[in-house]
Amino acid sequence: MPRMLDVSDDVRAEIGDEEADRLLAGDNAPGAYDCTSCRTPGDSEQERTSTVLFIGEETAVLAFAHATCIPSQVVSVAEEQLKGAVRSITGEPGAEAQATVPAPASPAAPAAPAAPAAPAAARQATLGVTCGLVLVEDDLRPALVVEPNSPIARPGSAGLDDDFLPLLMEQGFHQVTDMAALPAGGVGWSVLVAMGQLHAVLQDSGETGSQNAWWKAHQPLPVSDGWRAAVNKSQTVLVYAAPHGSIGQQPREDLMREALEKAAAHGRLVAMAMPLAGT
Template sequence: MLDVSDDVRAEIGDEEADLLLAGDNAPGSYDCTSCRTPGNSERERTSTVLFVGEETAVLAFAHATCIPSQVVTVSEEQLQGAVASITGDSPGRPADADAPQPVPGGQAVLGITSGLVLIGGELHPALVVEPTAPIARPGTTGPGDDFLPLLIEQGFIPVTNTADLPSPLAGWSVLLAAGQLHAVLQPGTDGSGQVAWWQAHQALSVTDGWRAAVNRTQRVLIYAAPVGSIGQQPREDLLRDALDKAAAAGKLVAASMPLAGT
């Protein structure tokens, strides 16, 4: 019942991969590295997920319905955090903290806030992205903020009503591993796969409710607004109010995207 992708096989070698598939080194019972709920490789399809750092690599396991077998490249610091998360030794980090990531064309970082958004009577896992400063179009030095136009060119849709479910955005995905948020991925410019649009310098924790929702929907809603439109809201009802106000002001775009690799 174990899935070993070609990428994972290439990293761990044929001998180790064959031992896993034969059940010799299979985990049996495990905690899914994505949703953090129990799994059993003898009774349900299970993905092998290899975390690769600069010096070390760690093999973890996940429900095949959560994420496919894949190699996740992380920094050595992130790998140690993933190990701590897998073994339950880390309290994690609030997901509403800013995670610095340079943005092309602007001296800014993207702040990421996670929350649940109620649409059509169902709770959906969402990430709200807001830069810390105006974003200039690459190659320009003007004072304007092109954050939303740049995203619309990528396929994000302006939001006029937050009660509507955002449209799927092809080629983009959200990387959730070891129960934590690692990156938002976008299509590479040369067609060679995905690259990080936003990447956490340290994996961000999300709530049990958020993980449960994404495990149910297998999709994440991404909302984005210019600097100063949303702010750090301490409660989800206040976050929804801020999203409503940004939408009414024409300062909100959104898209839905699957978990990485699905």
């Protein structure tokens, strides 16, 4: 039976037209599946379903997701993580121990830092990213808090000024003056959550309409069940950013909220509401 599958051009290019057509015809596609993003059941015979191709150095795994969670796309992941997922699926010995990812220490657990981001690449720095829930307009919202580990200068500048916030505002971020107000959205930005984990913050390349990773986790970041439930509900992530030394690594979400409010009061906080999307 034909399936209600979305197969992106990137996925089709990787698996080939013949395999893509077989999937659409229902030959190799499951009816029922567990969504690779929200981990809840789906049915490709009853609802729009995205094909998601995970690619490591040597291994590739085709998975399925609710089209309302993430679009059809190709996602690069660490080879060992992908092999662990395959072992878990096939039930090979040792699969449980090798495929399990560590749970976050708290809802505000920090992600591993990534390489320098696009608009802030002049001075070598890494971006620390923390996941947490923030109360905005009487609702708990999924949020990311971004803070560099050192000041960031404008590309080409020889000065010592920290231009992190001006650079972000030029890219569509908005000054935060009230943490109780929902940040405005922007154009060309999105957050990639796949396999129930945070992978990257993406930005349009401006050339072919594709997206590049502005921030990318060295290893996909496990998120709390509450954060994942909130993002599946809203399909939007609030991304806050502050200059080096403004927020710090806070062990609890209430302390994170206090740090964000303090940064906003001193004019040191910008934000953008970003949709879930892929490459």
